[in-house]
Amino acid sequence: MVKEIERAGLPVVHVCTVTPISMTVGANRIVPAIAIPHPLGNPALSKEEELHIRRCICETALKALQTEVTEQTIFDVKY
Amino acid sequence: MSKIKIVQYINQFFAQIGGEEKADIKPELREGVVGPGLAFNQAFGDEAEIVATVICGDSYFGENIEKASAEVIEMVKSVNPDMFIAGPAFNAGRYGVACGTISKAVKDALNIPVLTGMYVENPGADMFKKDIYIVSTKNSAAGMRDAIKKMAPLALKLAKGEPIGASCVEGYMPNGVRVNLFEKECGAARAVKMLVAKLNNKPFETEFPMPDFDRVDPNPAVKDMAHATVALCTSGGIVPHGNPDRIESSSASKYGEYDITGVEDLDAAGWETAHGGYDPVYANEDADRVLPVDVMREFEKAGKIGKLYNKFYTTVGNGTAVLSSKKFAEEYAAKMKADGVDCVIMTST
Numbered sequence: 001m002v003k004e005i006e007r008a009g010l011p012v013v014h015v016c017t018v019t020p021i022s023m024t025v026g027a028n029r030i031v032p033a034i035a036i037p038h039p040l041g042n043p044a045l046s047k048e049e050e051l052h053i054r055r056c057i058c059e060t061a062l063k064a065l066q067t068e069v070t071e072q073t074i075f076d077v078k079y
Numbered sequence: 080m081s082k083i084k085i086v087q088y089i090n091q092f093f094a095q096i097g098g099e100e101k102a103d104i105k106p107e108l109r110e111g112v113v114g115p116g117l118a119f120n121q122a123f124g125d126e127a128e129i130v131a132t133v134i135c136g137d138s139y140f141g142e143n144i145e146k147a148s149a150e151v152i153e154m155v156k157s158v159n160p161d162m163f164i165a166g167p168a169f170n171a172g173r174y175g176v177a178c179g180t181i182s183k184a185v186k187d188a189l190n191i192p193v194l195t196g197m198y199v200e201n202p203g204a205d206m207f208k209k210d211i212y213i214v215s216t217k218n219s220a221a222g223m224r225d226a227i228k229k230m231a232p233l234a235l236k237l238a239k240g241e242p243i244g245a246s247c248v249e250g251y252m253p254n255g256v257r258v259n260l261f262e263k264e265c266g267a268a269r270a271v272k273m274l275v276a277k278l279n280n281k282p283f284e285t286e287f288p289m290p291d292f293d294r295v296d297p298n299p300a301v302k303d304m305a306h307a308t309v310a311l312c313t314s315g316g317i318v319p320h321g322n323p324d325r326i327e328s329s330s331a332s333k334y335g336e337y338d339i340t341g342v343e344d345l346d347a348a349g350w351e352t353a354h355g356g357y358d359p360v361y362a363n364e365d366a367d368r369v370l371p372v373d374v375m376r377e378f379e380k381a382g383k384i385g386k387l388y389n390k391f392y393t394t395v396g397n398g399t400a401v402l403s404s405k406k407f408a409e410e411y412a413a414k415m416k417a418d419g420v421d422c423v424i425m426t427s428t
Contacts, residue, residue: 003293003405004408004409005412005425006297006298007409008415010310010412010415010416011301011422012425013423013424014427015425018173018176020206021172021206026294027425028297036357037099037360037361037362038361039369039426039428040368040371041361041365050368051373051374054374058378062309065300065301065424066301068299
């Protein structure tokens, strides 16, 4: 789906846990997530800590969308 | 001659430990066969035997690829087998990636023949078909018998070091290895036959299939995020409570388009996941863990983004055919484009 969105002319970032799959599928901008059942959260943390990691991932996603790339790129999240 | 000793790798599901709620279990070594190994042993007859089985949860493997690989390699090494088999994984994505990863890792670390099997659309297939033999299976566990029929003889050949025939004969996925051979007819005659068949709209089989590099060049970056419209999309199956459009929990035949005008937070009362391929507990508690509407609303208020697009597009990426996914996204990407969306965040579980 990321490829079709990209093909339609929209820059797209793929937030996912298993980044090798994203690379194989062909996403160009990739942000690693936390875990398969909760990519942008972590039930083991407090509500506030969980919001913090979600903000960090979303910030990184926005940063990826604002970064020119010429090849498939993984943007690591700083927590 | 003594029997060939084989170790098999399977996931928590085929080990009958549990479904998604057990997908985070760590690797475990058991003596003898578990699950599909029984049928493999029957197919091997007196020639080979699965002497031990490694079981690992799909999420554990997917989330700790390096650590899990190292752990499994140690377990396999302790048994000192002649051969390693993983799966078959059919169309289970994480399982297929795990089977491919661990097969390659075992081959590299222990230098023994390895074999796995999966459906051609499993992401593990493209990732590893050039590194290891992957038997092409059906897309669900209903194809187990068929998979074993192909995998068992190939495993024996590999373990004995016998020559391996062409992919179309042995049933593995083409791995790009070319072998010299003599054909009855010369190249010109074969080419003319193919051309004649093509001109008559009859089927023919190319001798040189073109590699399928379906890559899309990245679009230019967003210049002015503070005025951009950002859309959220997901393959994680987030839907309004009750799944009104009845998006299937696997092999989805449709996608959903849902309005989030005025929605600040995807709370448990209003939203849930329809996805059948991961433990839904966490997404059902708080769907923002998959589709971060709450944080994007914060960003919208803070002026970090212009606005959050008032709809999101969602489907279940669990065993869903590549062709369906392509069609869904083609459709909704055109809608987003027409609505003035500037960029998209796609989340996957």
